[in-house]
Amino acid sequence: MMDFEKTLARHQLDLKATAVETLQVNVGKLCNQACKHCHVDAGPKRTEMMTRDGIERCLEILRAYPAIRNLDITGGAPELNEQFEYFVEQASLLDKHVIVRHNFTVTLDPHPLTGRSMESLPLFFRDHAVELISSLPYFQERETDAQRGQGVFEKSIESMRRLNEVGYGRNGTGLLLNLVYNPVGAFLPPEQSAIELQFKDELRKRYNLVFDSLFVITNMPINRFRHFLERADLYETYMQKLINAFNPTAAEGVMCRTLISVGYDGILYDCDFNQMLEMGVSDGLPSTIWDFDFKQLATRDIVFGSHCFGCTAGAGSSCGGTTVK
Amino acid sequence: MASYYESKDLAKFAEIGKNRPELWDKFIAWYSEATATEGALTKREKSLIGLAVAHTVQCPYCIDAYTNQCLETGANLDQMTEALHVTAAVRGGASLAHGVQCRNIVEKLSM
Numbered sequence: 001m002m003d004f005e006k007t008l009a010r011h012q013l014d015l016k017a018t019a020v021e022t023l024q025v026n027v028g029k030l031c032n033q034a035c036k037h038c039h040v041d042a043g044p045k046r047t048e049m050m051t052r053d054g055i056e057r058c059l060e061i062l063r064a065y066p067a068i069r070n071l072d073i074t075g076g077a078p079e080l081n082e083q084f085e086y087f088v089e090q091a092s093l094l095d096k097h098v099i100v101r102h103n104f105t106v107t108l109d110p111h112p113l114t115g116r117s118m119e120s121l122p123l124f125f126r127d128h129a130v131e132l133i134s135s136l137p138y139f140q141e142r143e144t145d146a147q148r149g150q151g152v153f154e155k156s157i158e159s160m161r162r163l164n165e166v167g168y169g170r171n172g173t174g175l176l177l178n179l180v181y182n183p184v185g186a187f188l189p190p191e192q193s194a195i196e197l198q199f200k201d202e203l204r205k206r207y208n209l210v211f212d213s214l215f216v217i218t219n220m221p222i223n224r225f226r227h228f229l230e231r232a233d234l235y236e237t238y239m240q241k242l243i244n245a246f247n248p249t250a251a252e253g254v255m256c257r258t259l260i261s262v263g264y265d266g267i268l269y270d271c272d273f274n275q276m277l278e279m280g281v282s283d284g285l286p287s288t289i290w291d292f293d294f295k296q297l298a299t300r301d302i303v304f305g306s307h308c309f310g311c312t313a314g315a316g317s318s319c320g321g322t323t324v325k
Numbered sequence: 326m327a328s329y330y331e332s333k334d335l336a337k338f339a340e341i342g343k344n345r346p347e348l349w350d351k352f353i354a355w356y357s358e359a360t361a362t363e364g365a366l367t368k369r370e371k372s373l374i375g376l377a378v379a380h381t382v383q384c385p386y387c388i389d390a391y392t393n394q395c396l397e398t399g400a401n402l403d404q405m406t407e408a409l410h411v412t413a414a415v416r417g418g419a420s421l422a423h424g425v426q427c428r429n430i431v432e433k434l435s436m
């Protein structure tokens with residue numbers, strides 16, 4: 001029932017990588033939040049952190065391969081890695097499109113380890129034209145705080161206001177602020193353009209806030225969200241929902257086909273979800289950033305699992321939203 | 326103790342089509358078009374209407390299905406609760422409106 005590869009075979013789909021356009025680097029699992037759906041299991045007590053050596057090696061890879069257009073920095077809260085600003089600065093000098101998975105509240109909370117203020121982040125992002133992708137599960141406090149913690153909604157609104165002030169989300173500035181919607185529970189996300197309209201209308205009306213696009217991302221049955229499903233005796237029901245919603249067109253657009261994921265320790269994965277499940281790239285492939293081989297990785301076989309039904313349900317799900325265009 | 330309703334039976338709805346499949350096919354095509362598409366009303370608005378009707382007819386299968394559909398179209402509990410109040414108000418109002426009949430009869434029979 002849950003065999004993803006058999007499902008692909010039934011639909012005559014042979015999903016290999018087609019390129020490496022994005023290097024997605026997880027720079028550490030330290031986060032100022034501990035969201036209930038987090039597949040990384042990130043939080044203020046995590047210690048895993050990419051070193052300067054790892055960052056330098058990632059920059060070497062980016063320098064060597066112009067075809068890797070995008071650097072997508074994730075975590076935890078990637079800004080909490082002391083090498084974060086260096087990483088962004090250097091990648092910008094290489095003319096890469098830099099994306100940061102920014103949780104909004106990291107700007108307002110002091111660094112959980114050093115206590116330093118992070119309030120300069122909006123200007124830093126602006127100065128390096130970073131694309132921000134930030135989670136806001138709903139335009140109301142109840143739903144947002146239920147998923148992301150008490151007080152997160154209020155801080156997110158304030159943080160978004162500061163980003164709007166420096167030009168993010170505003171027409172003509174080129175400073176992209178994209179929001180991410182994750183369902184606050186064991187159900188599939190709504191149609192992306194419909195919920196985007198609702199968010200734009202409500203955030204403008206209620207708070208005079210603007211943003212560029214909304215991405216809907218399906219909750220993956222990994223780590224904290226899986227524990228939630230199991231505690232609520234919903235795991236089987238939720239997996240069945242994902243399986244029933246399998247969409248071969250969505251499957252063809254899965255992000256692992258054009259992205260390679262790098263762990264904080266330099267180990268390579270097909271995606272961030274495989275990373276958290278500790279499922280490295282296929283046997284025989286270069287397995288770390290230190291033996292990175294672009295040609296092999298750009299045409300590689302992908303390691304699939306039952307969690308992949310999360311990315312292929314309905315209109316599909318990826319770090320950039322739906323995969324059916 | 327066994328219940329008349331089992332939530333897992335909702336998944337068996339399509340089994341109705343095992344007999345007279347041509348009637349089921351006509352029903353489900355119309356049903357899907359009517360309740361789960363974007364039109365002059367959004368899919369979310371239709372989901373909220375479906376939720377209201379589900380509570381009017383008090384069908385546990387429909388309540389399950391439309392609660393899920395409301396969540397999956399981005400509706401929140403405030404919106405869904407307002408829909409339930411519309412349900413209750415119209416149902417209650419329908420009873421009260423028939424009080425006009427009662428009053429007409431009292432007027433006719435009374436001196």
